[in-house]
Amino acid sequence: MTNVVIDIDDVSFNYGSVPVLENISLKIHEDEFIGIIGPNASGKSTLLKLILGLLEPDKGTISKFNHDGKAQRNHIGYVPQHSTFSRDFPVTVGEVVMMGHITASSKFFRYSRKEIELAKQVMQKLEIEEIEKRQVGELSGGQLQRVLIARALVCQPEILILDEPTANVDMRIEEDIFSLLKNYSEHMTIIVVSHDIAFISGYVNRVACLNRTLVCHNTESISGKMIEELYDAPVKMIHHHH
Ligand SMILES: Nc1ncnc2c1ncn2[C@@H]1O[C@H](COP(=O)(O)OP(=O)(O)O)[C@@H](O)[C@H]1O
Ligand SMILES: [Mg+2]
Incomplete structure (x- = not known):
């Protein structure tokens, strides 16, 4: 073990x-x-x-x-139970994924080139790169789950x-x-x-x-x-x- x-x-x-x-x-x-x-x-x-x-x-x-x-x-990534994520919030898929980089210690609301690159890789792996610009409110249940998993994975937990x-x-x-x-x-x-x-x-x-x-x-x-x-x-x- x-x-x-x-x-x-x-x-x-x-x-x-x-x-x-x-x-x-x-x-x-x-x-x-x-x-x-x-x-x-x-x-x-x-x-x-x-x-x-x-x-x-x-x-x-x-x-x-x-x-x-x-x-x-x-470093822990967390995907909370489905119902806790509000779909009414006007954000895109790409924005939700990038939120995975934000931590309590983030000083500025600005992402590094490395963080943007990591988000690209994770979105490709989860096959959501084509819906990057879509609003999360428009997604199917399966697409939304992939987005939430991508958000948890982007900080490389x-x-x-x-x-x-x-x-x-x-x-x-x-x-x-x-x-x-x-x-x-x-x-x-x-x-x-x-x-x-x-x-x-x-x-x-x-x-x-x-x-x-x-x-x-x-x-x-x-x-x-x-x-x-x-x-x-x-x-x-x-x-x-x-
Ligand atoms: N914030 C809370 N305040 C009071 N009771 C809670 C709270 N969250 C969960 N509970 C209660 O604790 C028990 C376990 O809940 P939970 O851990 O959500 O169970 P599960 O995820 O297995 O459905 C339930 O009886 C639930 O009602
Ligand atoms: Mg539960």
């Missing part, structure tokens, strides 16, 4: 008095492509926000490490975190996006939340099942019965072939 890049150690979290996550321990390794699944309100988005540092654990710690095993603040990136797109586009992520995962740690275990198991290295606490985090130990218990309802285990 490669280096641990994120070490979640016995983390608990509540919003006010409601326990949302309890005793979560999970080690995520360099260049791992890990899926997190679980029913609605099981704490998936909250766990991502804790990893990102947008929320602080009430108990336990989350440590991040770079390639040398040194503690550090990693070591870790990419995506929260249900294909919730509103059809199956063919979902497959396109996951193939692309699989390619990126050869040189990048990727954490993706999904509702569809049968689908993502064809792409990820490992699936973690969350329901307030971690039910399991080894793909081999996932059984139909366990999934039924997780969702409290029968779920078909379907094996996809790619």
Whole structure:
């Protein structure tokens, strides 16, 4: 196994008095492509926000490490859950992608030549360079997801975190996006939340099942019965072939 890049150690979290996550321990390794699944309100988005540092654990710690095993603040790209992005905002595809370069420490609203070049490369990879001048409000669900992924990739993150990136797109586009992520995962740690275990198991290295606490985090130990218990309802285990 490669280096641990994120070490979640016995983390608990509540919003006010409601326990949302309890005793979560999970080690995520360099260049791992890990899926997190679980029913609605099981704490998936909250766990991502804790990893990102947008929320602080009430108990336990989350440590991040770079390639040398040194503690550090990693470069993380984040694609939030679809609904949080406002499509009414009058910006173009190219502008949204460039926003990925803006950080809290940016002093001037001006991009370097290198930043512009990186945005071009990412847009080509995601096949959105032809729609660069379009308004985001005019895009299809699949196009918008690609734009949001491009925005997260443009700062060349070591870790990419995506929260249900294909919730509103059809199956063919979902497959396109996951193939692309699989390619990126050869040189990048990727954490993706999904509702569809049968689908993502064809792409990820490992699936973690969350329901307030971690039910399991080894793909081999996932059984139909366990999934039924997780969702409290029968779920078909379907094996996809790619
Ligand atoms: N900002 C918030 N304030 C209070 N409760 C919240 C907040 N965000 C989420 N919750 C609650 O925490 C629980 C877990 O939410 P979330 O992490 O979004 O779950 P999931 O992504 O698995 O659907 C839910 O019961 C939700 O209502
Ligand atoms: Mg969520």
